[in-house]
Amino acid sequence: MKLALRDISVRFGGFKAVDGISLAIEPGTLVGIIGPNGAGKSTLFSMVTGFLPHGEGVVSLGEADISRDTPFGRARRGMVRTFQVPREFAHLTVRENLMAAAPGQSGENLIDLFFRPGKVRNEEDAIRREVEETIDFLKLRAVADVSAGRLSGGQKKLLELGRVLMTKPKLILLDEPFAGVNPVLIEELSGHIRALNQRGIGFVIIEHDLSALSRLVSVLHVMDQGKLLASGAPAEVLARKDVREAYLGGAA
Amino acid sequence: MEAYLIAILIVTAIYVLLSLGLTLQYGLTGLINFGHVGFFCIGAYAAAILSTAGSMPIAVGLVAGMLLAGLAAIPIGLVALRLRDDYFAIVTLGFSETVRLVITSEGWLTKGVQGIPGIPKLIDGVGTGPALMILALVGFANILAVIAFLRIVKSPFGRMIEAIRDNEDAVKALGKDPARFKIQVLVLGAVLAGLSGGFYAHYIGYVSPDQFLPIVTFYVWMAIIMGGVGRISGALVGTLLLMGFLEGSRFLRDLLPFISAVEMASIRIGAVGLALILFTIYRPQGLMGDYTRRK
Numbered sequence: 001m002k003l004a005l006r007d008i009s010v011r012f013g014g015f016k017a018v019d020g021i022s023l024a025i026e027p028g029t030l031v032g033i034i035g036p037n038g039a040g041k042s043t044l045f046s047m048v049t050g051f052l053p054h055g056e057g058v059v060s061l062g063e064a065d066i067s068r069d070t071p072f073g074r075a076r077r078g079m080v081r082t083f084q085v086p087r088e089f090a091h092l093t094v095r096e097n098l099m100a101a102a103p104g105q106s107g108e109n110l111i112d113l114f115f116r117p118g119k120v121r122n123e124e125d126a127i128r129r130e131v132e133e134t135i136d137f138l139k140l141r142a143v144a145d146v147s148a149g150r151l152s153g154g155q156k157k158l159l160e161l162g163r164v165l166m167t168k169p170k171l172i173l174l175d176e177p178f179a180g181v182n183p184v185l186i187e188e189l190s191g192h193i194r195a196l197n198q199r200g201i202g203f204v205i206i207e208h209d210l211s212a213l214s215r216l217v218s219v220l221h222v223m224d225q226g227k228l229l230a231s232g233a234p235a236e237v238l239a240r241k242d243v244r245e246a247y248l249g250g251a252a
Numbered sequence: 253m254e255a256y257l258i259a260i261l262i263v264t265a266i267y268v269l270l271s272l273g274l275t276l277q278y279g280l281t282g283l284i285n286f287g288h289v290g291f292f293c294i295g296a297y298a299a300a301i302l303s304t305a306g307s308m309p310i311a312v313g314l315v316a317g318m319l320l321a322g323l324a325a326i327p328i329g330l331v332a333l334r335l336r337d338d339y340f341a342i343v344t345l346g347f348s349e350t351v352r353l354v355i356t357s358e359g360w361l362t363k364g365v366q367g368i369p370g371i372p373k374l375i376d377g378v379g380t381g382p383a384l385m386i387l388a389l390v391g392f393a394n395i396l397a398v399i400a401f402l403r404i405v406k407s408p409f410g411r412m413i414e415a416i417r418d419n420e421d422a423v424k425a426l427g428k429d430p431a432r433f434k435i436q437v438l439v440l441g442a443v444l445a446g447l448s449g450g451f452y453a454h455y456i457g458y459v460s461p462d463q464f465l466p467i468v469t470f471y472v473w474m475a476i477i478m479g480g481v482g483r484i485s486g487a488l489v490g491t492l493l494l495m496g497f498l499e500g501s502r503f504l505r506d507l508l509p510f511i512s513a514v515e516m517a518s519i520r521i522g523a524v525g526l527a528l529i530l531f532t533i534y535r536p537q538g539l540m541g542d543y544t545r546r547k
Contacts (some may be wrong), residue, residue, distance in 0.1 A: 051424075101426045108409050
């Protein structure tokens with residue numbers, strides 16, 4: 001499913017946090033977005049996923065113009081996001097966090113809950129099996145029954161990845177998945193992302209950890225002051241003088 | 253003494269329905285409903301009007317009260333759930349005061365400030381027997397409410413409302429609409445409050461607008477905070493504790509005869525306030541522990 005952005009701008013008063021961004025994310029690709037702090041990366045994510053209602057421009061997913069869709073409407077189309085600061089359901093266990101994310105549960109409907117208990121039970125069993133697979137895949141077995149609020153930062157990132165996986169997405173937008181995560185877990189997360197990409201799930205990743213990101217993605221977009229500065233293969237983009245100046249403060 | 257104890261238990265059982273509703277709304281979903289008494293009031297007046305001027309059977313009034321209270325929650329939900337938590341609290345507080353003012357001014361229907369007397373008892377007769385029957389009836393309603401409550405809490409619906417309480421944006425990001433759940437929770441709590449109001453009207457036998465001041469809402473808040481937010485046992489124990497404080501302070505007057513009745517009323521509220529402060533300092537999770545200490 002192709003994600004296309006056309007002339008995306010987000011204004012906060014007189015300040016343009018995102019300024020006329022147009023780009024296309026091809027289906028099933030691994031794409032990175034980098035840029036200095038305040039470049040507008042997270043704002044762009046929030047605009048694309050519907051969390052900022054006042055943005056301008058056209059967001060389309062596949063054939064559909066989703067610019068006016070709600071955040072949950074966009075997620076239902078198969079484009080889901082994570083957050084820079086993990087937003088776990090702190091007082092639910094890891095297992096419950098994952099179960100809550102499963103789509104189309106009739107047990108979330110009060111009428112079905114009271115009048116079709118059998119159907120609800122069967123669905124719960126199926127969701128539970130799926131959750132166990134996800135727990136194994138992400139190696140969260142040891143903390144499966146722990147309240148999510150007690151996890152480490154890295155484990156929360158894993159849980160968030162697991163939660164979006166439960167929605168059976170086609171495109172996942174990760175906002176700084178490696179921030180505050182130890183190097184071992186970064187390698188593990190990268191491995192998961194690669195494995196999922198091979199199953200056909202597309203990724204757009206905002207990240208500051210350039211080395212981990214450039215090894216992972218095939219296309220890199222660079223943002224600076226709300227604008228798209230450069231796009232291309234990671235090695236080429238990172239070699240550009242203007243990118244180095246913007247990103248590394250001209251030190252190189 | 254025995255009659256008095258039964259009377260306290262009946263009032264407690266009526267309040268438990270309110271506490272359960274608020275536990276669902278705040279303890280599980282995180283909705284700050286400061287207008288609970290509004291739904292209670294609608295239930296009470298529906299039961300009162302239908303059973304007196306309407307000459308309908310009591311059951312009709314009770315059911316109508318539940319339906320009307322639930323219906324009243326829908327527009328509140330649609331308007332207010334788009335607001336942030338604290339604004340939602342203010343809107344609901346405004347709603348309950350609006351209900352009270354409408355009832356005060358629409359005298360042709362509600363007899364205004366005079367109130368409606370002569371509401372038939374749930375079960376006729378005087379003495380312990382009928383009182384116990386009333387207690388059994390309200391207690392049975394409590395048991396049904398608790399069973400339904402448990403069914404909801406231990407379901408995908410219950411999981412989702414707790415997820416909404418913990419992080420609403422994350423719920424949206426997973427493709428689920430929090431407003432749909434919050435409206436249902438608001439309606440469920442309102443239906444329980446409506447039933448509670450109906451029982452209250454038939455038990456006390458008289459309704460007037462000054463019985464439905466915001467203090468009733470805050471009594472229920474105190475009950476769930478003392479008992480433990482987000483737990484069914486907390487709602488039950490907290491309500492008992494609240495009634496203990498409210499009613500127990502009556503006995504204080506026998507011990508301290510120099511206190512006048514007016515002073516006593518103030519002391520009652522003061523006692524509950526002091527208990528609340530002590531709880532928040534020394535046992536913020538409430539007697540039974542709140543949802544944060546589940547696992």
